[in-house]
Amino acid sequence: MDALVAGIKSSHIDSVLARETERFVATHPRSAALGQKSRAHFPDGVPLHWMTDWGTPFPLFVAKAQGASLTDVDGNRYRDFCLGDTGSMFGHSPEPILRVLAEQGGHGLTYMLPTEDTPAVGELLAMRFGLPFWQVASTATDANRFALRWARAITGRPRILVFNGCYHGTVDETFLRLDADGGAIHRPGLLGQVTDIATVAKVVEFNDLEALEAALADRDVACVITEPALTNIGMVLPEAGFLDGVRRLTRATGTLLLIDETHTISTGPGGWTRAHGLEPDFFVVGKAIAGGVPCAVWGFTAAVAQAMKAARARTGPGHSGMGTTLSANALAMRALRANLEQVMTPAAYAQMLAMSEGVERGLRRIIEVRSLPWHVSAVGARAEFVCGPTPPRNGTQAAKAMHGPLEAAIHLYLMNRGVLIAPFHNMTLTCPATTIADVDHLVATVAGACDALISGVES
Missing domain, CATH: 3.40.640.10 (Type I PLP-dependent aspartate aminotransferase-like (Major domain))
Known part of the structure; x- marks a missing residue:
């Protein structure tokens, strides 16, 4: 039986995950090589083990980052909505x-x-x-x-x-x-x-x-x-x-x-x-x-x-x-x-908050138009779409709204199209360098991921 996971067929999750994994491997050969070489002295090829938590088949190696943009060693550019899991919340290298x-x-x-x-x-x-x-x-x-x-x-x-x-x-x-x-x-x-x-x-x-x-x-x-x-x-x-x-x-x-x-x-x-x-x-x-x-x-x-x-x-x-x-x-x-x-100026926060409000509006619209049993929560410049119908009131309820394979498929889909969000769940963060174009690209890419998951075919 093809079970539903947060409104998505499990077979569709599997097919999107397999397809996006194959695409990631094809477009990141230098990261793959560096990961393999690093394994000689670093377990799993990374200097700290949680760097493997992105759900990629091998670690993503970074060449440079500036503002709200990050480029990997294969030359792939990403609009960065993870920002070092808050470490670069005010942009890379202000x-x-x-x-x-x-x-x-x-x-x-x-x-x-x-x-x-x-x-x-x-x-x-x-x-x-x-x-x-x-x-x-x-x-x-x-x-x-x-x-x-x-x-x-x-x-x-x-x-x-x-x-x-x-x-x-x-x-x-x-x-x-x-x-x-x-x-x-x-x-x-x-x-x-x-x-x-x-x-x-x-x-x-x-x-x-x-x-x-x-x-x-x-x-x-x-x-x-x-x-x-x-x-x-x-x-x-x-x-x-x-x-x-x-x-x-x-x-x-x-x-x-x-x-x-x-x-x-x-x-x-x-x-x-x-x-x-x-x-x-x-x-x-x-x-x-x-x-x-x-x-x-x-x-x-x-x-x-x-x-x-x-x-x-x-x-x-x-x-x-x-x-x-x-x-x-x-x-x-x-x-x-x-x-x-x-x-950390008021003007910087005004830009961050405005961009995050745009992310939040766009994500809500995606969920509403597709009638997905999901919701969006926000804390200032931080917004998150959750694959569950109602906002949790405690940690137990929040944990039940996490769906590993579904979120892994979404994250890989986004990465393969030049978008990074927090690897641990579906959280986005905007910085003073984030632009309307960045927000529009994020929203459009999340919409594409949802359509691919709903239909089971590439979007």
């Missing part, structure tokens, strides 16, 4: 960042000492995000890890709490999920885990204030860490009053609140936090914050700063368990300053 790379290169890259950019960066961060105190790390993973360590030191509590389907980099305690019976389990695929995460963390569904209240009742949770909207299990938007409820419940139980805006910085110049008046104790943003140069920042309130000082006094001298040698290096600090001053 001009102010290029100047920083050229100028700082002759003055040393890392000293393990502050530079004159430090006070300026602090003022820019406080002004933009509304928190008075800041620290700088190399990745959002590090920033989240350090903030959670401080939360435990401040509160004396052993646990943190995450929402099912969350993603906060590779922080160990956040790799907790709910199973079909509502029990806490390790995230599937987790390697080398030697401790039971459920002993140091709790997990509840997003948008479930009743479950959150119950989990915080024992007052053993030091910190709730969450994105304002889940973005890495598909997109799960907060229901009206949910985030206010999270803040109310954390305050009532003496629990600190960390808002991770590494992806939702797509909302606007101050992220979701500034746009919607959130009041976190800790705030984290990474990836794009320095224009593609590895960097992350984490901010905190004056009350947290005082509590940190008291915790250090109690603990005494020694190693805090935080900090990496390259954190806040001279190059990162200068790029961070340039990005905040010259790249």
Whole structure:
């Protein structure tokens, strides 16, 4: 029997996937050769294993990228709506960042000492995000890890709490999920885990204030860490009053609140936090914050700063368990300053948001005209089409709307016609260099993919 998968016949998915795989192989011979050569010293031919997650028969090797465009080693050009999974959210190689790379290169890259950019960066961060105190790390993973360590030191509590389907980099305690019976389990695929995460963390569904209240009742949770909207299990938007409820419940139980805006910085110049008046104790943003140069920042309130000082006094001298040698290096600090001053501007966001609204409208029209049981969600410059009929309210529902072979067929179809979107699900991201022509090409190509899948023949 030819089963339907999100309104598409499974046989059609198979035929499109096979056809597009063959086409990819034919048009990417140099990538194939480089992948094979790299296997001599890199497993699967890539320097980090998740570079194989694109669903291609072999890794796609890049030659160059600029603005909203990327070119591979075979000369194929792509309109880039992935943008390094947010790392290049403001475009590849913005001009102010290029100047920083050229100028700082002759003055040393890392000293393990502050530079004159430090006070300026602090003022820019406080002004933009509304928190008075800041620290700088190399990745959002590090920033989240350090903030959670401080939360435990401040509160004396052993646990943190995450929402099912969350993603906060590779922080160990956040790799907790709910199973079909509502029990806490390790995230599937987790390697080398030697401790039971459920002993140091709790997990509840997003948008479930009743479950959150119950989990915080024992007052053993030091910190709730969450994105304002889940973005890495598909997109799960907060229901009206949910985030206010999270803040109310954390305050009532003496629990600190960390808002991770590494992806939702797509909302606007101050992220979701500034746009919607959130009041976190800790705030984290990474990836794009320095224009593609590895960097992350984490901010905190004056009350947290005082509590940190008291915790250090109690603990005494020694190693805090935080900090990496390259954190806040001279190059990162200068790029961070340039990005905040010259790249992450209101005008840049206006262009990004306008282009993403065009993507969202186009995707909705495709779904409506073809009567597909799909929907579209958006967070600022980030838009996603989901192969399910209704927006999910939690991670469990979002996971059920993921259909691996169907999404793989769509992604390959798009790549073969010069469009990149996020490889993990059907998420698009626009940058200041994205044009109306880019948006029109994306929408037309998604329409072609849908027609090919519906008909089972090449479109």
